[in-house]
Amino acid sequence: MARYIIRRLLQMVVTFIGTTFVVYALMFANQNDPLQALAGDRPVSDNVRQVLTEQYHLDDPFLVQYAYYMKGLLTGDLGRTLTGRPIGDVMADAWPNTIKLALLALFFAALFGIGAGLVAGLRRGTVFDNTTLALTLVVVGLPIIVLAPIAQLVFGVKLGWFPTTAGARPDLYGLILPALVLGAASTATILRLTRTSVAENVRADYVRTARAKGLAVRRVVSVHVLRNSLIPVITLIGVDLGNLMAGAIVTEGVFNIPGVGSKLLLGIQTEDGPLVVGFVSVLVIVFLVTNLLVDLLYAVLDPRIRYE
């Protein structure tokens, strides 16, 4: 087990360097004149240009620039945005909002997805099963850019159940509607996977054995059917967590949540290289770590899987 974790961590280092390199290259190498991008329409004097060139190592070859950046990154210095704000501060503001949003979305997705999936899987072919199937198809078919404004209009403006926007310091209540919207697609996929998995396991021989022992139906379902059915679902949830954090751009935009997604969007629009690379680097780490945790959890849930 320990050897497996160490090997995975080493692989993560390689993946991390590779990803940041690609993102860094895309953000910086293609810019004609980053200083002009910084200054906007105003002319840049030669003096200023020289100072900034040195500050950002623009004269050095690309690889050296990347090395400087990585050195800063590894020593905890994420650099500054083009507007001069330390990127570390921007992140400290943005990440808590996104983490709250993503975890809340995941909570709703797991709650509704597993709950409804279990019922649908146990009662295949019933009205409930068919209704959830139709609903999940609708949710999967609607892109979030459509779903988010509709939800905002219906539940925020018309019905007034939730605040329409979350605001600069969003509270948990304000995040419920965005989380439901963000988690909608995950809910649908978790529901479908749980249903299939339950439908398969409920006919398994070991479930028959459990019934032959005279166990109560509730125990047969929760201890034998659900436990085994959740193994693939947990994997999906783990992968989704990364997606939810990275993919909140539209949701955060619509509900005006100052999180990672909206900052990333801002950085891309203003060609703010350091900001984009900084956020993406952290996202990469989040992704890698959640995936490692899911793989380890998989071995805990299924004793047949053992990592050497």
Add this chain to the structure above:
Amino acid sequence: MTYQQYPHPTHGYPASGESQTAPVVAGWGDDRSASWDTPTAAWTTAPSRARVERPTSGEHLLDVRDLRVEFDTRDGVARVVNGISFHVDPGETLAILGESGSGKSVTAQAVLGILDTPPAVVRGGQVLYGGEDLLTMAPERRRQVRGQEIAMVFQDALSALNPVYPVGWQITEALRSRRGIAKADAKRRAVELMDLVRIPAAAQRVDDYPHQFSGGMRQRVMIAMALAMRPKLLIADEPTTALDVTVQAQIMDLLATLRAELEMALILITHDLGVVADVADRITVMYAGRVVEQADVHTLYGAPAHPYTRGLLASVPRLERRGQGLHSISGTPPNPIAIPQGCAFHPRCPYAQQMCRITEPTLLRIGRLDRASACHFPPEALDARHA
């Protein structure tokens, strides 16, 4: 309710070539005195046992009468069990014999009440346990009977055990959840049960998972699990089919020994005539969801009174007929959706006559009390005529 005491596993067993019994001792520490039959919490605090009356004298332990089970399939109604009747007395071993698809397993599952409904539907009949009909009993009461009074050992132990829980946990699950015994007690009980079915080094293996055991050991785990609640009737559904021949013999020996020690009745479902000869008291032969012959084991082997039984016996390979081809019954078992009119066996029967194609034979007693055959022309009569 008291249990008959029986010998401690480490002294009492006939050491009939079971070399595996020796290492069992290794698993026992200082708590050797706490043997399986010591009355501890699990057995003494058992008031939740369903109050099914003991069979009064003359009554059978299990009496199945005219049981019918159908499956609604896309192609039509499959009549899998068509009026099966048989009975088991306390302490007796009944073998139910038949080809794949003859309805043996479905019968067993219908008795236990674990058929998947739908698609299966019990259409009629009675399953009397201690004089009470399990089929009309309230579901909750029937659940109490399952595992506690009647337990079952399934065919493929690898898929019949839950892959994600340790074997010890699974063996005592019913004890913990139904009798509420403590975790530590349960673990000790699991080790005792694993010793009882002669799993070597039980104490070390109690926390292992099913996939870490060999096929024979997994089947022993299944048996230990079925015995955990000390049922009065054990149904073993092809317990040796997935095993190789030497292990088959060990498992059959084990079942026979345990049946005697625990004074259970045993229903042994199998398609293998060789397996039942040494173990069974009586045999019920099934074909196409019907009983075609019932007899005690010696009568059946000596003078089969149904052409199907005769065919089955002839197809058992024998040493003295070495070099000759293997006999087989021509044709295939009928499709349960379209069972032939008349005697279901007539298309494959060498003695079939016009009457067999039209009229379904009933199970009629021949000679002795407990012997019956469903054939218009029982081979004995046939032989007499041709002689």
